[in-house]
Amino acid sequence: MPRLPHLLGIEGLSPETISGLLDLSESYIAQNRSIDKRRDVLAGRTVINLFFENSTRTRTSFEVAAKRLGADVINMDVATSSVRKGETLLDTAMTLNAMRPDAIVVRHAESGAVNLLSQKVNCTVINAGDGQHEHPTQALLDALTIRRRRGQLQGLLVAICGDIMHSRVARSNIHLLNIMGARVRVVGPPTLMPTDIDRMGVEVHYNMKSGLKDVDIVMMLRLQTERMQGSFVPSISEYFRFFGLDHEKLKVAKPDALIMHPGPMNRGVEIDSEVADDLDRSVIHEQVEMGVAVRMACLEALIGGRRNAMGAVA
Amino acid sequence: MSGNVLRGAPPHAGSTAYINARIIDPTADSEYTGAVLISDGKIADYGPNLFASGAPYGIESVDCRGLYLAPGLVDARVHTGEPGEEHKETLDSAAVAAAVGGITSMVLLPDNEPPFDDASLIEFVARRARQIRLVNMYAYGALTAGLEGKELAEMGLLAEAGALAFTDADHAVGNAQVMRRALYYAKAFDALIVHLPQEPTLSGGQMSSGEMATRLGLSGSPPLAEVMMVERDIRLVEMTGGRLHLAKISTGESVEVIAAAKARGLKITCDTAAPYFALNDLAVGDYRTFGKLVPPLRSEKDRMAIIDGLKSGVIDAIVSDHRPQDQDSKRVPFAQAEPGGIGLETLLPISLELVHNGHLSLPRLFQRLSSTPARLFALPGGKLAKGAPADLILFDANYAWKIDRADFWSKTKNSPFDERPTQGRVMATIVAGRTIYRDEAFVNAVTAA
Numbered sequence: 001m002p003r004l005p006h007l008l009g010i011e012g013l014s015p016e017t018i019s020g021l022l023d024l025s026e027s028y029i030a031q032n033r034s035i036d037k038r039r040d041v042l043a044g045r046t047v048i049n050l051f052f053e054n055s056t057r058t059r060t061s062f063e064v065a066a067k068r069l070g071a072d073v074i075n076m077d078v079a080t081s082s083v084r085k086g087e088t089l090l091d092t093a094m095t096l097n098a099m100r101p102d103a104i105v106v107r108h109a110e111s112g113a114v115n116l117l118s119q120k121v122n123c124t125v126i127n128a129g130d131g132q133h134e135h136p137t138q139a140l141l142d143a144l145t146i147r148r149r150r151g152q153l154q155g156l157l158v159a160i161c162g163d164i165m166h167s168r169v170a171r172s173n174i175h176l177l178n179i180m181g182a183r184v185r186v187v188g189p190p191t192l193m194p195t196d197i198d199r200m201g202v203e204v205h206y207n208m209k210s211g212l213k214d215v216d217i218v219m220m221l222r223l224q225t226e227r228m229q230g231s232f233v234p235s236i237s238e239y240f241r242f243f244g245l246d247h248e249k250l251k252v253a254k255p256d257a258l259i260m261h262p263g264p265m266n267r268g269v270e271i272d273s274e275v276a277d278d279l280d281r282s283v284i285h286e287q288v289e290m291g292v293a294v295r296m297a298c299l300e301a302l303i304g305g306r307r308n309a310m311g312a313v314a
Numbered sequence: 315m316s317g318n319v320l321r322g323a324p325p326h327a328g329s330t331a332y333i334n335a336r337i338i339d340p341t342a343d344s345e346y347t348g349a350v351l352i353s354d355g356k357i358a359d360y361g362p363n364l365f366a367s368g369a370p371y372g373i374e375s376v377d378c379r380g381l382y383l384a385p386g387l388v389d390a391r392v393h394t395g396e397p398g399e400e401h402k403e404t405l406d407s408a409a410v411a412a413a414v415g416g417i418t419s420m421v422l423l424p425d426n427e428p429p430f431d432d433a434s435l436i437e438f439v440a441r442r443a444r445q446i447r448l449v450n451m452y453a454y455g456a457l458t459a460g461l462e463g464k465e466l467a468e469m470g471l472l473a474e475a476g477a478l479a480f481t482d483a484d485h486a487v488g489n490a491q492v493m494r495r496a497l498y499y500a501k502a503f504d505a506l507i508v509h510l511p512q513e514p515t516l517s518g519g520q521m522s523s524g525e526m527a528t529r530l531g532l533s534g535s536p537p538l539a540e541v542m543m544v545e546r547d548i549r550l551v552e553m554t555g556g557r558l559h560l561a562k563i564s565t566g567e568s569v570e571v572i573a574a575a576k577a578r579g580l581k582i583t584c585d586t587a588a589p590y591f592a593l594n595d596l597a598v599g600d601y602r603t604f605g606k607l608v609p610p611l612r613s614e615k616d617r618m619a620i621i622d623g624l625k626s627g628v629i630d631a632i633v634s635d636h637r638p639q640d641q642d643s644k645r646v647p648f649a650q651a652e653p654g655g656i657g658l659e660t661l662l663p664i665s666l667e668l669v670h671n672g673h674l675s676l677p678r679l680f681q682r683l684s685s686t687p688a689r690l691f692a693l694p695g696g697k698l699a700k701g702a703p704a705d706l707i708l709f710d711a712n713y714a715w716k717i718d719r720a721d722f723w724s725k726t727k728n729s730p731f732d733e734r735p736t737q738g739r740v741m742a743t744i745v746a747g748r749t750i751y752r753d754e755a756f757v758n759a760v761t762a763a
Contacts (some may be wrong), residue, residue: 011529088646110647111531111600131649133531168531194528195536 006118006125007298008069009134010175018143018179024297025144025290032292037201041231041304042071042210043101050076050092051128052108057263057288058128058137062105065295069304071102089113090120098106106130111168124302132227138262139172141294143180143289146217154181159211160185160202162221162243162270165194166228169262170221174200187211188243191232208242208249215253220245220271224314236269246272249285250281258283317753319410319723321448326355326747335383335708338437339698340680350383352704357749362699375729377706381741381756384680385662386418386449386705388687388696390508390585391633391699392513393483393654396726397438398427403638403725405439409448411658411724413751416740417634418705419450419695420658420711425483426459431456431467433475434620442474448750449743450695450705457496463487467497471505475506478691479537481508481561484653486543486606488514490550497556506690508559511543511568512609520649522610523634526595532648535610541567548557550574551582559690560584564609566619573628577742583690584628587635588657588664597730603644603651605730607635621673624682631687634661638726655730659722664731666711666738683746702746708756 031037042161047066051059059075066073069205074217077098087109096104103124106114111131119126129135148299158177164170164186176185178201186197187205198204205211212218223239233239258273259282267273276282337360348362356520367377387730389412395402403411413422422439424430430439436453443451455477456467462485467478480500487509494671500507516539544560545643548571551558558703563569563586574581586625589597589607594614597605604701623629631714638652644651657664665683674682688696717734718729728731744750 029647088642088645108647110649111648115601116645127495131647132533155341169527193323195523197528199525200528238386287524292540 003047003300007136008115008118008125008127008304010136010139010172010177011134013179015179018140018176021140021294021301022143022144022147024301025140025293028293028296029290034290037068038070039068040070041300042066042069044189044304045071046073046074046100047103047105047299048074048076048096048101049105049128050096050107050259052089052106053129055129057173058107061288062128062295065292066299068292068295069299071299089117093121095119097123103299104304126298127300129168131168132171132189133168134172135168137291137295137298140298141291142173142178142219142260142262142292144290145260145283146258148290149283150216151246153177156182156216157185157214158182158219159185159187159215159216160190161211161217161245162194162209162220163223164188164197165192166224167221167231174202174217185211185215189233206255208245209252212249213252215257218250218257218259220255220259222262222264222266223270240269244268244270244272245275247275250275257281260284260287263288290299316670317414317751319413319448319751320749323748323750325739326352329353329358329373329509330708330747331365331369331373332378332708333369333375334380334382335378335534336380336678337698338384338680338692339700340381340385340677340685340732341697343681345675345677347380350698350706352747355704357700357702357704359699359700375549376701377540379465379560380677380710382711383706383708384676385684385696385698386707386743386745387416387683388693389417389634389636389658389661390631390687391423391587392420392636392658393423393425393638395638396426396442397435398574401725402640405451406446407723407725408636408658409446409451411656411722412449413743414722414723414740415659416707416709416743417449417588417658418707418743418745419452419693421453421478421691422453423483424454424456424481424483429456429461430454430472430477431459431461434473435474436477436482436535438474446548449745450693452476452691452693453484454479454481454508456480457482458487458492463489463492466492466499469500469505470503473505479559481507484510486510486512486514486517489547489642493547494550494554497554497558499548501554504557504559505557509547509615510561510563510608511547513542516542521598521606521611522612524596524613525596526599530598530601533549537565537567537612537616540565540609541571544568544571548580548582551580555581557581562587562590562609562633562635563623564590564612564620569619569623569628573626576628579726583630583631585631585687586620586624586629587633588661589635590619590653591624591666593617593669594728599647601648602729604655604732605648606648606651606653606656607730608653621668624668625673630682632661632665632682632691634658638724639728640726644728655728656722656724656726657729660717660729660731660736662740663710663717663736663738667736669711670737700754704744707740709738711736715739755763
């Protein structure tokens with residue numbers, strides 16, 4: 001697998017690169033389940049988690065992943081940083097860059113902010129979610145979860161449901177599933193569908209009954225009310241009635257269809273608690289577990305290996 | 315660009331003959347080899363037979379060696395940072411960039427800080443133009459106070475001070491009642507209203523809606539935000555009988571609707587800016603903030619429709635829509651970036667692509683760039699006519715070069731055309747008979763002669 005300079009998105013990755021990352025992730029699952037969880041693959045490396053947007057779970061997942069590989073991890077809490085004092089994104093990036101980290105893991109509320117930052121630093125940048133654009137490690141961990149349950153991604157029918165418009169998770173998953181040969185549907189109210197989404201290689205459904213019919217995988221998305229300007233749906237109760245996942249709506253899917261959610265869940269908004277907690281169907285906690293393995297694999301693939309005398313990674 | 319801006323020259327006096335020129339006469343829709351005679355800053359004579367048997371004795375003559383000689387460009391949409399944001403562009407630096415770009419007259423938008431809603435600001439621009447003494451500079455007056463779209467600005471007083479027309483620049487007037495009254499009231503002064511048609515409630519997105527916006531995860535403004543406002547404005551013109559010029563048309567649907575309105579005999583004209591026939595929304599791929607404009611760059615289909623509108627004459631004029639932004643305004647995440655691009659120095663070569671690609675003849679192109687905007691804004695330049703000011707440019711239509719932001723004379727470098735290979739370059743710019751800019755290549759040609 002050729003070394004990538006950064007991981008900014010799924011778009012443009014080859015099936016081989018994705019499979020390679022998933023294979024590497026597999027190898028870490030057992031390690032993570034054992035008592036001795038630590039390796040020294042990244043010993044001496046510095047990873048900075050730079051989160052401009054609050055995220056406990058993703059930041060923790062990256063932190064655990066990097067520490068288990070022996071890296072030194074610094075969490076930049078933006079609420080207490082100079083960003084609030086008017087320092088620009090690029091000033092922050094250059095300042096951190098000067099401390100010579102090996103990787104910066106970045107989350108930002110604006111689409112494209114991570115790409116911009118990657119152009120101005122000379123270390124590896126990993127996108128931990130930028131606006132409504134991409135969240136590549138989420139798509140990889142979703143793929144790993146599915147692959148372990150279903151053997152492969154090729155040929156599966158996947159429904160991504162809910163707030164497609166505001167979702168970077170949806171975009172990264174659409175790219176990845178298409179690259180790996182799965183069929184993708186997006187399901188949700190028309191007001192939450194981005195324009196021309198069909199050109200990204202998906203079937204568009206405006207109701208759950210047709211959208212979930214015969215699917216292998218149901219991916220629910222969080223209704224991102226914090227990103228909404230104006231009214232996209234009349235009320236939460238109406239949204240739940242027509243687009244929330246419950247056992248009734250799930251009946252048309254394949255009997256063994258898996259239920260996924262990137263978290264954090266809004267119970268009673270996009271997903272019914274009974275479905276979310278259904279141990280036979282829901283793999284939501286498994287996704288979290290796979291997240292650590294996938295992030296370990298990404299870190300190793302991007303900044304692992306030995307440095308030669310010139311400082312370049314061999 | 316390598317050339318010299320010539321500031322100190324005295325007003326043109328006596329006579330100068332420009333011979334062996336390929337002359338473009340837009341109003342006559344013709345092109346021929348001939349000469350132009352300038353006397354005391356005005357065009358005294360021109361034509362294919364003038365000095366056909368050689369330059370006359372006793373007057374200065376310039377051998378154009380087959381270069382094109384055309385009326386200077388009249389750019390009806392220029393924003394500078396003066397007053398308010400002089401670090402982005404001053405009236406002086408804009409005048410220099412215009413001279414280099416072959417623009418001999420420009421009309422300044424009123425959206426400065428403070429906005430031009432007070433007569434003193436129109437007088438300020440005129441005074442600065444006299445001090446700078448390069449290109450002709452005129453100003454729009456604000457259409458509404460503070461460009462807020464609520465109360466009418468003092469159109470009569472602004473017109474008295476020299477405001478050429480009235481506009482709220484890139485702010486659309488969303489309130490139909492305000493627009494109706496503005497069109498009515500302007501009739502008292504026979505004033506022209508220039509409006510950017512964008513329905514404000516639909517045009518808050520970061521780029522044009524569509525596949526590209528969806529892929530990039532940026533909010534979109536649908537193209538129909540434009541045509542809806544065009545249709546509203548047409549109804550208001552029909553009702554009021556006011557004079558309206560629609561600015562920066564960017565969609566095919568707008569072109570269709572305006573064509574129909576013109577066919578009904580309504581007093582409506584329009585322009586587009588160079589980016590809308592030369593670029594599409596792919597130019598903002600990879601979050602290129604230099605491609606963030608108002609209105610946003612549209613689809614390839616719309617771009618082609620704008621070219622058709624220029625060919626058919628539904629679109630009357632081409633503007634640069636020059637809007638300087640510094641690095642702090644552009645080197646930020648796309649959603650936070652200020653919109654706008656510079657265009658004074660690239661207006662001619664980008665527009666010449668329409669000629670090189672076979673869409674327009676040179677005389678037709680110079681109708682859109684010079685003679686029609688001059689007529690719409692009642693300016694004396696922009697044409698070949700005996701007695702008209704000698705505002706002319708000499709250019710090489712085939713000179714191949716690559717646009718490089720490092721070479722701009724403008725204070726800021728935010729060109730959506732950066733790194734574009736292009737053809738066509740201004741060799742000399744003449745305002746009222748005075749050469750204010752000369753490219754080094756042309757200086758050498760003259761010396762060698």
